[in-house]
Amino acid sequence: MINQAKKSLCVFSILLLILGCYENKKQATLSTNWCDKELRPSLKKLTEIKTKRDWFKVYAAGENVYAIVEPYNYQEVISYLILGKQKALLFDTGMGMDSISQVVKELTSLPITVLNSHTHYDHIGGNYEFTNILGMDTAFTRDNAANGIPHDKVKQEVSPDAFCQKHLPKMDTANYKIKPFVISTFIHDGYKIDIGERTLKVISTAGHTPDAVALLDEKSGYLWCGDTFYEGPIFLFSKGTDLASYENSITKLSLLIPKLKYVFPAHNNPVCDPKELTDAKNAFEEIKSKKKSGKDNNDGNELFTFDKFSFLIGKGFLNQK
Numbered sequence: 001m002i003n004q005a006k007k008s009l010c011v012f013s014i015l016l017l018i019l020g021c022y023e024n025k026k027q028a029t030l031s032t033n034w035c036d037k038e039l040r041p042s043l044k045k046l047t048e049i050k051t052k053r054d055w056f057k058v059y060a061a062g063e064n065v066y067a068i069v070e071p072y073n074y075q076e077v078i079s080y081l082i083l084g085k086q087k088a089l090l091f092d093t094g095m096g097m098d099s100i101s102q103v104v105k106e107l108t109s110l111p112i113t114v115l116n117s118h119t120h121y122d123h124i125g126g127n128y129e130f131t132n133i134l135g136m137d138t139a140f141t142r143d144n145a146a147n148g149i150p151h152d153k154v155k156q157e158v159s160p161d162a163f164c165q166k167h168l169p170k171m172d173t174a175n176y177k178i179k180p181f182v183i184s185t186f187i188h189d190g191y192k193i194d195i196g197e198r199t200l201k202v203i204s205t206a207g208h209t210p211d212a213v214a215l216l217d218e219k220s221g222y223l224w225c226g227d228t229f230y231e232g233p234i235f236l237f238s239k240g241t242d243l244a245s246y247e248n249s250i251t252k253l254s255l256l257i258p259k260l261k262y263v264f265p266a267h268n269n270p271v272c273d274p275k276e277l278t279d280a281k282n283a284f285e286e287i288k289s290k291k292k293s294g295k296d297n298n299d300g301n302e303l304f305t306f307d308k309f310s311f312l313i314g315k316g317f318l319n320q321k
């Protein structure tokens with residue numbers, strides 16, 4: 001998810017309230033105080049690993065996989081630490097509001113390689129803390145790495161109704177921005193990351209952004225899918241979005257289902273049933289074939305609501321089809 005969508009998200013959440021969906025989202029929306037928001041029930045079912053950082057909540061999510069959740073900001077972004085025998089892969093680095101590298105140090109002493117599910121600001125905030133960073137070889141990635149994201153474009157993340165400052169006593173909200181970072185190795189679709197008795201295959205899933213990737217651990221049956229799928233409003237309206245590419249990508253991921261045990265998305269609920277990828281693919285096809293109509297979200301986007309997720313799509317992109 002990204003910043004322009006905050007208003008849309010609020011409107012959408014209100015709509016959800018009316019519809020009576022998403023029981024836990026309800027609490028998030030009714031309260032403008034993220035300190036009062038209850039944790040999602042899906043998190044409460046997982047085993048928590050206590051750390052010294054109050055901003056992050058860490059959960060065991062699969063074998064030698066930690067979900068590093070930031071539940072006190074409305075993005076509810078999730079980064080994942082995946083352990084091998086020799087190295088660990090950190091898939092995304094979150095909002096950059098608190099030090100994710102300090103949490104990672106508490107969880108493992110293995111050397112860390114960072115890869116981002118894509119380079120929207122909510123997934124690259126802690127990149128600057130690391131030296132070994134893989135990046136997709138796209139102009140979009142290079143631009144975000146070289147420039148970071150200025151305060152003006154992320155200031156809504158630190159507005160009082162967007163997060164709970166109590167968990168970030170040292171936060172300098174006036175200067176919050178996403179710092180630039182250096183990519184050590186540029187990679188492509190199909191790149192394999194060997195972290196020691198565990199191999200992670202990078203799958204290009206362009207659509208949400210040009211540099212979106214999923215990560216497949218075929219041996220474990222785990223797929224990390226970034227923002228290509230999660231339970232919540234899936235955003236397809238920003239600069240770099242491409243609906244035809246998204247369709248290819250969600251189809252590609254759904255074809256992996258026979259190999260999968262769990263899917264780990266980058267927002268909201270960390271552990272999902274792989275079958276939901278087919279639901280998302282079918283839902284997107286309904287939209288494309290105009291069998292499903294959307295509602296005007298009054299922000300340049302149309303909202304298409306399904307059971308556990310929805311699509312918020314830019315009208316400009318819809319009209320291109």
Ligand SMILES: [Zn+2]
Nearest residue numbers: 001002122227
């Ligand atoms: Zn996101």
